[in-house]
Amino acid sequence: MxxxxxxxxxxxxxxxxxxxxxxxxxxxxxxxxxxxxxxxxxxxxxxxxxxxxxxxxxxxxxxxxxxxxxxxxxxxxxxxxxxxxxxxxxxxVLLPPVVACVEDSFYKITSEALLVAQQLIRVMRPQGPSATAGGFDPKPFVREVFSVTLKRLKATDIDQEVKERAISCMGHLVCHLGDHLGAELQGILAIFLERLKNEITRLTAVRTISLVSASPLKIDLSSILAEALSVLGSFLRKNQRALKLGTLACLTALVTHHAASIKPAALEPVLSELPALLQWTRATCTCITACPSSLAKISSSVLPGVFRLVHSPLLQGGALAAILDFMQALVLSKTSNLGYSSQSSTDGASIHRQSFHSVARCVAALSSACPKETPGTVAGLIQEVKSPSSSELARVLALLCLGEVGRSGSLGGSKEVQAVILEAISSTNEEVKTAASCALGSMAVGSLNDYLPFLLKEISSQPRRQYLLLHSLKEVISACPASSLSPHVESIWALLFQNCECQEEGTRNLVAECLGKLTLVNAAQLLPRLKQQLKAGSPLARSTVVTAVKFTIVDQPAPVDSLLKDCIGDFLKTLQDDDINVRRVTLVMFNSAAHNKPSLIRGLLVTVLPHLYKETQIRKDLIREVEMGPFKHTVDDGLDVRKAAFECMYTLLDSCLEGLDVLQFLDHVEEGLKDHYDIRMLTFLMLARLASLCPAAVLQRLDRLIEPLKATCTTKVKAGSVKQEFEKQEELRRSAMRAVAALLAVPEVERSPSMADFANQIRTNADMASIYQSVQGGEGGGLGPAESMDMS
Missing domain, CATH: 1.20.930 (Transcription Elongation Factor S-II; Chain A)
Incomplete structure (x- = not known):
């Protein structure tokens, strides 16, 4: 529009x-x-x-x-x-007025004009996807921009912002049009080097040299390269994070594009600083591939730092990817001293268990870089798992390493590996069993045809190992591309439905997760089949199918969304199911949709909300007494489903407020204020949210809402109760007081006589006044951190 x-x-x-x-x-x-x-x-x-x-x-x-x-x-x-x-x-027409503005006496105009000139340089000769062959000739305009920018670049008695933008603008000119500058180019590079040495302009100069060094014009930087590397090396000691990161990017660009011009001695100042840094591995990796002569230095000073980093429990993401690149580059460069890596990798006792997965990925990276060494590595890992003298941690690490090596497809369908994994899955140690299950899944990802039939057969024939084997299957479904998985969909689908009525809830949830993720492989065909399963089957099967839908609702936009929107109403009809557990899992699925993809359910609120509200009511027929020795204990079988319903209501406040009748919503919040501890905690949070989102509606119901809040704030635990009872009651009172603080922040709230009385009671009662003061510490009318709790 x-x-x-x-x-x-x-x-x-x-x-x-x-x-x-x-x-x-x-x-x-x-x-x-x-x-x-x-x-x-x-x-x-x-x-x-x-x-x-x-x-x-x-x-x-x-x-x-x-x-x-x-x-x-x-x-x-x-x-x-x-x-x-x-x-x-x-x-x-455009260039002359911009050039005139660069020469303006007012520094703010000059600064803004240099930014525009920088973009006009990119217009004269674009790079990358926007560049077009032939056409525009920039030659008539280069001199005009160059002379005016040079004047500002040479000046030292000008504003800091103008200095920086002049450096940047000239950098773009050299990068895009350096071949038009002729003899003057070396003079410009010398100025860049000067600016690099100046503390005020060094960060801008670092970024500019990065830009120029990566130019497709292949600008000759040999005149400043050695000195620039020395200065850049010294920057790696500085405490300024932006400067360090900019310097590492600049070094990577210089070594990538100008390796031939760099003498080994020139890299010394850089290499001596790298081991102390956490983010250096990309730069080091580039140094290795570009300058093999620096390898001796890297092996002696950098490798110990690499291993310390690999063993850190904090290593993940980009840093881990950089380490893997580094190790592969080092191996491919045929340097020595690599035996240390595989020895240290399989000694589990000396490594933090959080870092086992990082170590395993490093072993796999080394194996893929040295295929000839892989059989020996695998044999050593198998021996480590089988050996009675191996510690449990060493076996866990060896299993994870086998899994990661297998993920790259290096194991084939080795029968020995299969036997070792199955034996480990039967271990009495929980960590070993979990690692074996993880390893089997990773191996199947790398060699689907070899391991998947074996995995499916084991799931069918080994009910005692089923839970762990389903974890392996989940890894396969999550990590394999749809194209590889498609031929196996039918056999996996059939197996999962054979196990969807398992009595163990944990196993059923795993089956549901596998089904949900498998549906994403071909949603157009599999989602209707999932829907059909609602008509057949027991309550357990229906609960598994509904839970599977929860796992198709991923938090990112996905092709399945439009198909889900058309049929999610059919799955939500199970809110009317006779079985209470089916209704509970439907509420959990509804909550997931409302949280991750509210657009799926907004149009269905009119029909769904009555059934949701129905589940918030206490049902006496679900409350029973259980005798435990001399004591009688009350059990409420409806509590879990009520909690799920209130959690949905809390989520709807955030994602679908416009689709709610707030007064009707408040009726059910009011009932929740008198319910079980967990539900009251939730409704206090809801009340605080409503006070800020819909103050007018809250004011209409204020007198009815105050009573349960007052009751909670004034209730005391019986003397002689256990410590947990005192703690729970104290937390309830604090949470209720946060809701009161939010209500007192609503404009015109003082018009309510009951609220005024309660506020006066809080002020005059020392105990309540101290709780009120303590919860007032947070923002937004005294709401504490619990208010922002994510109930999804």
């Missing part, structure tokens, strides 16, 4: 941009900036109509400084959000 309005907007603004009124023109630029941000590229057809207005505001003698800055600021946004080709035909 906005795109359709663009021509009309531009037509109206075209006239306004030439008005004498500065305020009108500033309003135009403000609107156009917002438009360029909101719909990037929408103004491409209208650039010829906008250029006269921009030029007028930059050149008009009566234009104020603020007006020029606004015009430059909009021009910068326009250049960033539109393709370079749109501006090339107008370069003759």
């Amino acid at each position: 906005l795109k359709k309005q663009v021509p009309v907007i531009v037509k109206a603004l075209h006239r306004q941009l030439k008005e004498k009124s500065i305020k009108s023109r500033q309003g135009c630029f403000c609107l156009l900036t917002e438009l360029a941000h909101s719909v990037p590229g929408a103004l491409e057809q209208h650039i010829p109509a906008l250029i006269p207005g921009i030029v007028f505001s930059l050149t008009d003698k009566s234009t104020s400084s603020t007006m020029r800055i606004d015009a430059l600021s909009f021009f910068h946004v326009l250049l960033l959000s539109h393709p370079p080709q749109a501006f090339q035909p107008h370069m003759q």
